[in-house]
Amino acid sequence: MERRSQTPAGPPGPVTHRWTLARGSYLEYQRIAGILRKETVGGALLLLATVAALVWANSPARDAYFALRDFRVGYEPWHLELSVGHWASDGLLAIFFFVAGLELKREFVAGDLRRPSTAAVPIVAACGGVLLPALIYAGIILGTGSDGLKGWAIPTATDIAFALAVLAVISTHLPAALRTFLLTLAVVDDLIAIAIIAFFYGTGVQPGLLGLALVPLGLFAFLVQKRIHASYLLLPLAVATWALVHTSGIHATVAGVLLGFTVPVLRSAKNGGPEAGPGLAETLENRVRPLSAGIAVPVFAFFSAGVALGGWEGMAAAATDPIAVGIAVALVVGKSVGVFGSTWLVTKTRHASLDPDLKWVDVFGIALLAGVGFTVSLLIAELSFGSSPHGEHAKTAILAGSLTAALLAAVVLRLRNRHYRLVEQAELVDADRDGIPDVFQRDPQ
Template sequence: MAATQNPIRWYANKLKSETFAGGMLMLGAFIALIWANSPWREAYSTISNTTVGPGSLHLDLSIATWASDGLLAIFFFVVGLELKTEFVTGSLRDMRQALVPMIAAVGGIMGPILVYITLITISGSGNYDGWAIPVATDIAFALAVLGLFGKGLPTAARTFLLTLAVVDDLLGITVIAIFFTSEINFLWLAASFAATALFAVLVNKRVVHWWLLWPIAIFAWVAMHSSGVHATIAGVLMGLSVPAIAAAKESKPLTEYFGEKFDFWSSGIVLPIFAFFAAGVNIVDSGGLGDMLTHPVAIAIYLALPVGKFIGIWGGTALLTKVFKLKLGKGLNLGDISAISIIAGIGFTVSLLIAQLSFDPSLDVAGYARVAVIVGTIISAIVGAFALRIRARVHANDPATAHDATSDDIRLDGRPNLDPDEETTK
């Protein structure tokens, strides 16, 4: 880092690398795990459970809840922006190219659910409440692993994974909205929709004054929270309302404009803080690591992520290509899809959120489920990395696909992901 470079700017530049951003997310989780199981674990618990906020608005929430319900809305707003971009100008625009990974994403949802239910049934525990936890794929993490270990695979591999993960995100958000809403206050829900609609009208008229949009966005979030629907849904809806095509006098679409404004806060601040409060599980006082790793719910989650995603995605793709004769992208084959399907088991952010929503936080199983998400993510990343290197070597020896290989690292926008320090000199 140059001696004169601002540390915040250096950090922001580094976050442009998916690998670095994913590392910061994992760092927050591991610091929390260590602290929550250290001799000073009571301090961590006290901070997490400290209540702040106005009780008159039913916003007297714990700091951990503010991280998952409040701060995470910013992340979901960015997710909404990415979804809108992919549907309008990105990988989901051409249905012929997107059809196979889109349907495979459905298999990637069903496979983990099937594995979870099967393992819980075999165990006889009867604890089916965590069925939705292993359904999610973390886009940033999965793409980072592909960028690091998939060098040499066809460029279509990234398009397949990106499309798959985007649809997976959409389905995961739908699962949260439908299955984790206990009782709906339709008056508050209507108020949230009205605020979101006003936000949409303003941004589509290119009114982007922060002092106008922020109060509307905050009210939409508060109303969604008060309605009983998970408050992060408001962030997604507002992100989806932003125009993804630049107007006549604009140099870039508003989705890109807002994305640049919020990406630092989302990947650099919000997600590490969320991971810090979501992953801090006290294993020491709840039976130890052995009990956690052998608990039926934990086993079902950390096996459902890699195994369930593999069965659902690879199996679904094989069915589509072999039986229904649909085509994969240029240079891709089922061997490549097997590696991609394993790294799709990296389900950190949304899976941790669903784990928080699935169980009573006072139960040991709630903590086991969150740690199991981390274990399943690590298994998927390690096994997937080996599988990607094997497939990369296969393509390196195949002259028909070697010229169409992925670059060393590519960003979500498709441009080469240069070292951030190098980018600042260009």
């Protein structure tokens, strides 16, 4: 299949038209492809951990599961005597958010999102995918007199690892542009989720302890700015920052993001400049991402997704809980319409056209996939409702809504898989031709 292009082959000439969801630079394509492979493996482990938790929590040995999850360990004088489940959500998940912080900074400093014209589409799409689900959830809750409004942020998050696991299961040949769009959408979505957790889900914030956390954070920043990445120096400072942020009343996962933001993305000038190779952020990301995707997130899912469904009666109770209904509808309808509608709107206002290899049904498939909210949604559900019946119903709704969104996305994307296979073949030809795809023959923005 030949790539369709609006400009002839040859040196780049004047650009007269903008393309939306066109492929980015070849180096960016290679980097994102590597990330996607790691996230796909992590997503498979995430699925296994979720199934194992659900099976154990609804088996005759369910009491052992909840006893393990609620078993407390730690040092109480430092406010660190936590249950195993809280160690997973407050501790291990900080590793996930550290990687998210590195990825966010990498995208906005050296990735495709550093260009406003390229960043506009995923940023607006992510904002629409957060705003509309929150409004739908609030609308459903307000009409019932329930006290569940504090869970408004639960359906706003997208779980990229779970979404990529779905893609791996259905074996779709999704074009690079759509995969990149999904990843960058999730990156911006993570940034919004981090801000929501920091500003809306802190409890009893103690400014003194929060200020004290700046000391190890500042030392960590000083070392990484000097390109020092010895674990025996950085790890104690990171743990101290995490512990102080946790004790201050701000959710401890925010510490992971702050630590990630301090790491330089580009190489220092004396070491050859940005073109000399990856900076420290990418080096640390390559080290920590396997730990995040392979251990931290699956373990968190194992202790968070174990919901006692209670048979048909329990599921019926969840189905009649406005909180559960609001979450499920917001994930499936709010996310898909919010992401798709925002993408369509920003395209029309920028007077740009969709890449000729794609159709709007492809964007809708990705928008449906964005409704797979899992890791961060489960975290916000715990922060909102704890282990109350509403909390259990919220988790059930997250699982049901994410599964429904994944199945609908699988149907839409599989119907287009034959076309995707042809596009993939063209992309491989482009990549083999002197190592440079024909994205340089037309406007990459």
